[in-house]
Amino acid sequence: MNRHQSSLVNGSFEQGISVYDRGFTYGDGVFRTMRMREGQPVSWPFHYQKLVADCAAIGIVCPSAELLMSDLQTLFPITEFAEGASYVAKIIITRGESERGYAPPSVTVPTRVIVKSVMPQYPAVHYDQGVQLHVCETRLASHGRLAGIKHLNRLENVLARMEWRDEKIFDGLLLDQQQHVIECTMSNIFARFGNELITPDLTQCGVAGITRQRILNLSKTLSLNTRVAKISLEELLQADEVIVCNSLFGVFQVCAICDKFWSQSQLAGIIRNIFAHD
C-alpha cells in the first residue's frame, strides 16, 4: 500500500498533522477502527452513532456522516476491492488546533483523519481452537467521566501491550485497581456461565465497543441472558466459555488464560455466523 495515498486529513491526501493539533498535544480526540468491504464500512450506523456519542462526551461536534462517508469513498475507491477483499479504516476526530494551553478556543474546527491499512490475516487456529490471553500487570485507572469512550489517551493500552512479545498471545486481559476484569487491550470480553452471558461493567473504565453492545443485544437470538456485571479474574476462570470481540475479527473463543484451558465450544462460531450477514 502506498503510504502517501493511505490517509486523508480533512479530506486531503496526507499533508501531516499540525503540531498545534490538540489530538497531538493532549490526546484531545476520539477514534474508531472498522472493516471496509466492497468500498463500504461494515456496521457503519453503529460506528457513526458511537463516534457522535464519544465526541459529545468530551464536547466535540462530530463531522457529519455524509462528510466522513465522502472521505471513506475517496480513500477506499470501490475499484480497489477485489472480490472478498477487506481493508481497515481508522477514523480519528480531534478538537482541532489551538495555541498552547488546555483551554480550547471558543471556536474550534475539528480535525478529521482517515487512515487506511490492510486487514489483518488471522490464523485459522484462532477460528478453530481460540486465542490465548496474557493477564496484564498494568491496571486500568478508574476515570468515571472518560469511561467507555474510545479517546486518544491510550498510554495504558500501550504500556499493557508492551508487557508481552510472545506471538502465541493474542491479547492482554486488563483489570482495574480493584482487580475486576474490564476488557482486553484491543477487545471486549464476555464469559458464559450456564445460561448467562456476562460482560464487565464499564462505568468506571474501559472502552465500550460496538461489537460488545451488539452481542448484549443478542439475548433472544442466542437464548442466553446477556448482561453487564462486575466480575473478578477468579470468577472469569470459572466460566464455561470466554469470548473476546472487536470490529475487525468479530468474535474469537478464548482457549487459555494463565493455567486455565477451555476446550473448543460453539458460541464464538455462532455469533460470527450471525455477524457474517452484516
Add this chain to the structure above:
Amino acid sequence: MNRHQSSLVNGSFEQGISVYDRGFTYGDGVFRTMRMREGQPVSWPFHYQKLVADCAAIGIVCPSAELLMSDLQTLFPITEFAEGASYVAKIIITRGESERGYAPPSVTVPTRVIVKSVMPQYPAVHYDQGVQLHVCETRLASHGRLAGIKHLNRLENVLARMEWRDEKIFDGLLLDQQQHVIECTMSNIFARFGNELITPDLTQCGVAGITRQRILNLSKTLSLNTRVAKISLEELLQADEVIVCNSLFGVFQVCAICDKFWSQSQLAGIIRNIFAHD
C-alpha cells in the same frame, strides 16, 4: 510570530506530524514547557533530567541534550531576544511512528518537536495580590504507574479546564477520587501551616513539576519544613498561605478558593526572588 517558523519537527522547520506518529494516535509521549531567556532555556538541567526520567518511565529513549539544545538554538536565535525578552519553548518527545496497533515496533525512532510561543504577560495583580482558583468537578484518576509523568494523555486537564470561562479564575484545583488535593490544571500547589510547607503526594496521580521539586529543596533557605503529604480540600482551606508554581510564572500566592480568602503575604515573593537568580 510567523507560525511557519515557530516549530521544529526532528530538527526541520515544521512539515507537520505524521498521522502514524504514536504521539498523535495514542498520546504515546511526554513533554515539557520552559521559559527561554537570552536564547537559553531557564533551568535546563532540571528540565532535561525530568524529560529523560519521563521518557524512561514509558520506555522511550530520550534524544540527547546536545540535539535538543541544537534544536532550541535553531528555533530561538539569540538575535531575536531583545533585552529582557522571553519566549516559551515546548518540547514534545513521542515514541515515533508505527503502523496501527498498540504494540510498538521493536525499533522506533522518537519524534522530537519544539514549539515556540510568546511568553504570557501576567497581570500585575497576580504578583501583588495573588490568584484565584476554581475547584474542579473533574476528578483525577489514580494511575499509579503513570503518576508524576508529564505525558501526552491530558484529557483530564482539558476537561477540567473547560469547567470555567471566568477570566478572573487563574487555574483549577484538581482533587483525586478520594477527595485529596493533588495539583492545579497547569501548576503544582503548596500550603503553609505555620512552619510546615506541604505539597500533595503525587504517587497515584498528578504531574511532578520541576518547580515543585525545587521548592521542596528550599527547606533551609526558607527556614520551613518542606514535605510531601496527603491533604484534603478542607485542610487546604485552613492553611496560613497557599501558593501555586510552574516553570513559566514561577510562584504566585493564592488569594481565593471558593469562599475562602487569604490576605497578602510574603512567601510567594520570597521564592520568586530566589528563582530570579536562575
